[in-house]
Amino acid sequence: MSVQNTLALRRWATPLTIVTSVLVGISGVMMFFHLGEGLIKGMHEWIGLLMVAAVVTHIVVHVKPFKRHFSQRAALSVMFAVLLVSASLLDFGGGGSPMMAVIHSVEGAPITSLAELQQVSTQVLIDKLAAAGFTTVSEEMSLNHIAEQSQVHPKELIGIVFSE
Incomplete structure (x- = not known):
């Protein structure tokens, strides 16, 4: 050229x-x-x-x-990491990607389980959600239930629950 x-x-x-x-x-x-x-x-x-x-x-x-x-080793490491993460998100067997399975499990778990996962009290998560405007939350509700009730996407709630 x-x-x-x-x-x-x-x-x-x-x-x-x-x-x-x-x-x-x-x-x-x-x-x-x-x-x-x-x-x-x-x-x-x-x-x-x-x-x-x-x-x-x-x-x-x-x-x-x-x-x-x-x-360059650093560039190859970054490329390999992205390829590895991408492969983990693929759906090889029709059962969905493992990463999406984890996300769906989190969305369907009760607040008590999410609190245990984060090693905080259930009240801490309820308070986080209340501070974000989700006030009718009980400890046995899932993020899916709260999202449906509030007409938001569960991923929005994941961001709130897992924020620092």
Whole structure:
């Protein structure tokens, strides 16, 4: 590839990589927390495909620095860790990912069990939830029950219960 072509690609590949990464990141977080899923799902998928093209072009433009990362122990460690976490989230047998199974167990467990898991009193968790506006909570209720009653997603409650 000529220097002139590389410079032309660089002018649009890096900004395109930046903007598509930000959009896919924001929409991915929104989808994770079930915020406007119907509104953003299509955009997330199409911008994701555009992001793949932008990243591939960015790699082509920066091939030497890209290759260098595969000879650095720290970079390889980070890549391996991300691949390992990603593999743990895959659903190989149709039974769901192990990580999602843990999350669903936490969402379905009574407050007493979550308190035991965190090694705090049940009242500490009830107080955390009350401080966040969830006042009709009993120790035998699950996060799923509280979320349904309050019309919020259980993941929002996980963030409250497991906050410091």
